[in-house]
Amino acid sequence: MSLQVYSTLSRKKEPFHKRPGETVSMYVCGPTVYKPSHIGHMVGPVIFDTVKRYLQYIGYKVTWVVNITDVDDKLIVRAGELKTTVPELAAKMTDDYLDCLKKLNVTGIDQFPKATEHIGGMIAMIGRLVAKGIAYPADGDVYFDVSKDSDYGKLCGFDPEQLEGGARLEVSGKKRNPGDFALWKGAKPGEPKEVTWDSPWGPGRPGWHIECSVMSQKLLGDTLDIHGGGLDLRFPHHENELAQSESDTDKPFAKVWMHNGLLKLRSGKMAGSLGNVLNVADALTLVGGETLRFFILNTHYRSPIDLGDWEPTPGSIPSGLANAQKAFETFTRFGERYQRITGRSFFTSTKPDPRRTMSVDMGSYLMRFSEHMNDDFNTGGAVGVLFDLVTALNRTADFHRLESPGAQADRAMAEFEEGAVLLKELGQILGLFLQAPSQAKLAGGDQLAAGLMDLLIELRNNLRATAKGIADKADPTKKALFDQTDLIRQRLAALNVTLEDRPAGTTWRVG
RNA sequence: GGUCCCGUCGCCAAGUGGUAAGGCAACGGUUUGCAAAACCGUUAUUCCCCGGUUCGAAUCCGGGCGGGACCUCCA
Known part of the structure; x- marks a missing residue:
């Protein structure tokens, strides 16, 4: 069409x-x-x-x-x-x-x-x-x-x-x-x-x-x-x-x-004259610009966009934006995974060649995306295709264990790379995936905190290595060591820091 | 009073005649020392209700119910 x-x-x-x-x-x-x-x-x-x-x-x-x-x-x-x-x-x-x-x-x-x-x-x-x-x-x-x-x-x-x-x-x-x-x-x-x-x-x-x-x-x-x-x-x-x-x-x-269509709250209209508006500056500090853009594009442009429940008080995030933020993390996480696998940044990777040949599989995602966009710029439908594509890519990465050191899977790697390039290309049409989430945000903007995190992770991984080295599952020392590693992770979680233990090492993020 | 839009899973949402995308949440499972992330599976025999047209309707028509926008401030 x-x-x-x-x-x-x-x-x-x-x-x-x-x-x-x-x-x-x-x-x-x-x-x-x-x-x-x-x-x-x-x-x-x-x-x-x-x-x-x-x-x-x-x-x-x-x-x-x-x-x-x-x-x-x-x-x-x-x-x-x-x-x-x-x-x-x-x-x-x-x-x-x-x-x-x-x-x-x-x-x-x-x-x-x-x-x-x-x-x-x-x-x-x-x-x-x-x-x-x-x-x-x-x-x-x-x-x-x-x-x-x-x-x-x-x-x-x-x-x-x-x-x-x-x-x-x-x-x-x-x-x-x-x-x-x-x-x-x-x-x-x-x-x-x-x-x-x-x-x-x-x-x-x-x-x-x-x-x-x-x-x-x-x-x-x-x-x-x-x-x-x-x-x-x-x-x-x-x-x-x-x-x-x-x-x-x-x-x-x-x-x-x-x-x-106009932005609305579940309770009704959002308008300057009603005093229930959320300023962009405030929204940016709550969820960031890319989430905001993603949220807007999730709905067809002619429909009213529902922000959900919101109290116009400082720090309050409209439920619709919170949902969008959660959903968008799927792509952010994929970007991180892409970097772990390929060693290159998903966000700053080179521009895809529009004349490249594409596998039948990838071509079908492109076709579905295009059909939605051709139908009066149906960005909501197009976003759905992006989710399907990222799921397929994660499946490939899981199945072929692309993150494990020494993974020998050239064909799988090529398939993964091809899909990632397409994901990036389609995302850019929507104005998404244009820049990496800033490092400052991940580290809370604090060099000292980033350094302390590295130290903490290293110590914790030493404990984990020792614990794993104890073969006897019932050994009380093994359990004691793991209790300490879990304590570290739980206390960090209470500070809104998440640790993720992966084959290639431990990563951390705020949120 | 006039003009117009909408009602799809607990929430958001795509789908406008061919047999219900996707996200969030929830629950199982794989994976993991345990987690997190990821993956797999389950969750709407049904699209506000009642009629009609059609081989076939969430989609078209009529009627009802409910919600919303605009009618000289608004993006």
């Missing part, structure tokens, strides 16, 4: 409209930078980063743009609370956002245009809409006239007439229709200078949606191949973007609209 992508506009899966080798333009709505990012902000970036990785894997070139909205009511309010300026707050929160993306291996974004750097373009587009009679100035503001846009509401299936029934519609005397929305907001008394620009309609600042229309057009052209964002942005943000852009260009704004 070739690639199928679900589009919100048509409400069905469509064959992807581009041919491999062509460049795909992708625009995803980014954050309003007024608060530190919470984990919900990472869902879209992780998903679309994976979309890009997969598109590249099957032969496309991809240009991906994510906007930074650095002027907005929320920024003005927040800057006031913090006694800082809007640009300073925006710069700080933008850094936070970019740092979060990096920790989650979101590396595919080509450009991050900022709204404040495109004010001129916005004024120009608003001017064109006014000239066309689709927008109208009103007392310092400029509004988009939804009654002039014959297909307004097509993205969400809303009838503009019905919008009048909405309970939360702002009643403004300046608007011609209740559904009209602001393209330009006239400056209000007392608003800081940094958020005020001159325009043909007087000083003010842009409305919420116009920056995406202007920046996507400038950087990616009139028609986007993929427009993405969170489901909550579908209305009004995307509906309005679409209306503005198509009214401006008379061309389709986006070929495919992709909307990702």
Whole structure:
């Protein structure tokens, strides 16, 4: 099956409209930078980063743009609370956002245009809409006239007439229709200078949606191949973007609209307005970026992602994340095992050759993986294939005792190596297995602790060797020695350190 | 009031017409001095309920019950 992508506009899966080798333009709505990012902000970036990785894997070139909205009511309010300026707050929160993306291996974004750097373009587009009679100035503001846009509401299936029934519609005397929305907001008394620009309609600042229309057009052209964002942005943000852009260009704004599901708690919605959000920074200290990414990709992107039970208190890990962490250890452990067997790092090993020949067995894993990804980027199904593959590899390693010193099993070793290369390749498409878990984390970041552990393990292994050397199973000395080795292991376990005795030696890890 | 989504093992979750992936948890077993890790096996004759269409339904249709999102702050 070739690639199928679900589009919100048509409400069905469509064959992807581009041919491999062509460049795909992708625009995803980014954050309003007024608060530190919470984990919900990472869902879209992780998903679309994976979309890009997969598109590249099957032969496309991809240009991906994510906007930074650095002027907005929320920024003005927040800057006031913090006694800082809007640009300073925006710069700080933008850094936070970019740092979060990096920790989650979101590396595919080509450009991050900022709204404040495109004010001129916005004024120009608003001017064109006014000239066309689709927008109208009103007392310092400029509004988009939804009654002039014959297909307004097509993205969400809303009838503009019905919008009048909405309970939360702002009643403004300046608007011609209740559904009209602001393209330009006239400056209000007392608003800081940094958020005020001159325009043909007087000083003010842009409305919420116009920056995406202007920046996507400038950087990616009139028609986007993929427009993405969170489901909550579908209305009004995307509906309005679409209306503005198509009214401006008379061309389709986006070929495919992709909307990702939102993060939720078992108890319901997670939202800044409810005060039950988990910041990315906190989540990173609890479980790490790779686990977070793995967790997000475990569910199909259009479904809501359930964090499970969680109390918004320090140190509390949502049950869904704890589960993901446990599950992901399977791969981490495999990486360690790969290193013990081959002497090379699983995580930094060389890039696989895509043209290599593959055994029938391995080819079937690749095929299953591809079929899931071709089916509207079904990462949840694809992750299942990764588990099957790692199980097969562990089975090979067990059966042929690849970890035992002097294992003579060239064919088995080749089979193991081939599978490991494939596992790594498939993992990378999902943005996983890109770097080794840091040594600092394993040793608790402490050189002294690492050295003491080595000493303790050596002493314990001396005791074990002595005990094993006593042939008489009933010998009280043998038992006494083993009691001591077990005591060491138990006391370390109480400190959250696990010892593992293996044929080639003893290893330890935190957790 | 309008628009839309969902209900699959104790929990998470893939599967949208061809006879129920995967993970976590649990319980047996192999391995181990004992563990840990890994591996093998067991755990949903059944997919919220009731009808219907079909040779065949978790998947399609109708009705019910339950949960959720959006309707100008939200990723």
